[in-house]
Amino acid sequence: MPESRAKAARGRVEEGGESMNHQELITLFSEELFIADLKARDRDGALQEMVDHAAKAGIIRDRDVILGMLKNRESLGSTGLGLGVAFPHGRSLAIPSLMALFARSPKGVDYGAIDGKPVQLFFMFIAPPVEKENRYLPALGQVVEMIRDEQTRQRLLEIKSFPEFRSLILGED
């Protein structure tokens, strides 16, 4: 494992005075919200597929409310930050606690990303309006920071299972 990634994995990223380490971050993800092969090829289809996946897992009560919120969030400005990664996120009453979902699209999604390139990696964060532990923005910031590393992005394109994803986030591989 490159030293830069190991260092990043050990370290903490500061986001406006709030921080979250990789151990805390990985607790937000789960095997049931890990999608290795996203089928959709456009933005709305990808959002729908991810929300439906969370609804089937019993995490979301009213999927239409969540989907509407995420689409509205995209009209505020694309969450496709470039380099093939998007971070659909927002707050909704229709979620009881902070939810994190990872999805990968081997073929890429036409997402309207800032750099115009297809998106292959998705980190979705949905938070309730009131969150006592205040983990939403620190988690988002931590992943945005982590994904700047090219080797991390490359490994995320190669992993096949949630345990591999977990090891990568923790800097164990």
Next chain:
Amino acid sequence: MPSLNEQLLLLVALQDLDTMIREAEDKVHADKLQAMGFPLEGVDDLRRARKELAESIERPLLTRYERILGRLGRAVVPITGDVCLGCFAIIPTSYTSAENRDRILQCENCGRIFYWPRGT
């Protein structure tokens, strides 16, 4: 006419949109997102979406929502367990039955409208 359940979901969607607009206009919150690289340029689009959504809600209900929003900042609040997360008052057990969870009920203490994010 939309069912009560549909009207409640429209209120939930409206509250989500109001939360998004408020956060986009909050400098501290917006600065954090922009520092991460997220553009926040479409607030006017959100306001247009809000107007369209509000028009689909029955007028008396929308008026009630706006009045609570103006007075308390948040009009619809989630219920966790038996607690109103608007004022942290314990709600009557008669409110928590499965059939009541899709009805438009207000907290007897703070007046906010209830929503159960965990379903029935």
